[in-house]
């Protein structure tokens with residue numbers, strides 16, 4: 001290990017990220033190089049993250065969503081992410097339907113981090129997700145899913161909640177896991 005140049009991706013971190021994401025060694029090394037170039041101090045700031053995240057959604061407005069994503073991964077609230085957190089963020093926020101992804105989704109919705117999700121939190125995140133849908137795709141949405149409020153109402157009704165009720169983490173994960181239509185409301189995957 002003595003000949004590893006400073007700044008290289010460590011073998012331990014590489015193995016950890018390979019095991020916990022769907023990315024290959026080649027992809028991880030390439031992204032690490034890009035990350036080092038853009039963030040020489042090894043940490044990415046919120047504004048850089050928003051800019052890079054936005055490039056994945058060139059035809060819509062992803063900044064609000066990116067801000068929530070950043071908050072959900074910046075667990076010590078220091079305003080930066082390291083490479084590990086950055087890769088886990090990219091992995092969990094892109095396609096997939098796993099328990100881990102839904103644990104993350106819950107933390108995304110739990111804006112005030114009090115361990116439960118309120119309807120206003122649901123509306124806030126669903127609004128950010130909705131803005132990522134390009135306008136021409138918004139026009140094609142089902143009648144009961146074509147506005148943030150309708151989507152929040154639909155999710156809330158699915159969980160059988162009153163306006164002031166809350167959803168706990170286990171309930172959220174189990175409920176979303178069982179229903180693809182609800183899963184669709186809490187994420188947006190750009191058409192390829």
Ligand SMILES: [Ca+2]
Nearest residue numbers: 110112114116
């Ligand atoms: Ca909350």
